[in-house]
Structures are given as structure tokens and as C-alpha cells.
Amino acid sequence: MISDFAQKVFQELDRKMPALKEMFPKKELQAAVQSALGKMDVVTREEFDAQAAVLQRTRERLEKLEQQLTELEQSQKSD
Incomplete structure (x- = not known):
């Protein structure tokens, strides 16, 4: 290469x-x-694309976890 x-x-x-x-x-x-x-x-284009995909999945998981945390915090406040 x-x-x-x-x-x-x-x-x-x-x-x-x-x-x-x-x-x-x-x-x-x-x-x-x-x-x-x-x-x-x-790095090769393939390696770059693979890491970009991993980053995207990680970002999506983080957003879901942040949403769950917000929901838990709100439910705890209302209790």
C-alpha cells in the first residue's frame, strides 16, 4: 500500500x-x-470505514444510555 x-x-x-x-x-x-x-x-480506507462504523454504533448506544438515565432520573424525582 x-x-x-x-x-x-x-x-x-x-x-x-x-x-x-x-x-x-x-x-x-x-x-x-x-x-x-x-x-x-x-490506514486503509477499509480500516477507516470499519472504525467509523464502530464509532457510529458506540454513539448510538451512548445516546440510548443517556436517554435511559434521563428517564430513570425523572422517575426517581416523581417517586
Whole structure:
């Protein structure tokens, strides 16, 4: 995943900044891009979507629990 993304970034840099080829050898620039991307804390889209779904379910449970708590507090006040 990271190496594919690094390749795309490198190609885009090469397209938009062709002078970089003259300043840095291709392998060094590719290694630098891949190293920088490897240090980033990235996840796949699938992992992100799975965590978003977990968060949504957790949020729904919290809202239900808050509602139950409110109902219990109201019933206790009326007793």
C-alpha cells in the first residue's frame, strides 16, 4: 500500500517538478518519499470505514444510555 502510494507521489512530483530529477537521483528521491510516507500514521480506507462504523454504533448506544438515565432520573424525582 505505502509503496504504491509512494510511487504515485513520486510520479506526480516528477510530472509537476521535473527539475527534481536533476537535483536528486531517482532512487534517492523515491527512497525519501517512501521513507516519509512510511513514517506517517495511515490506514486503509477499509480500516477507516470499519472504525467509523464502530464509532457510529458506540454513539448510538451512548445516546440510548443517556436517554435511559434521563428517564430513570425523572422517575426517581416523581417517586
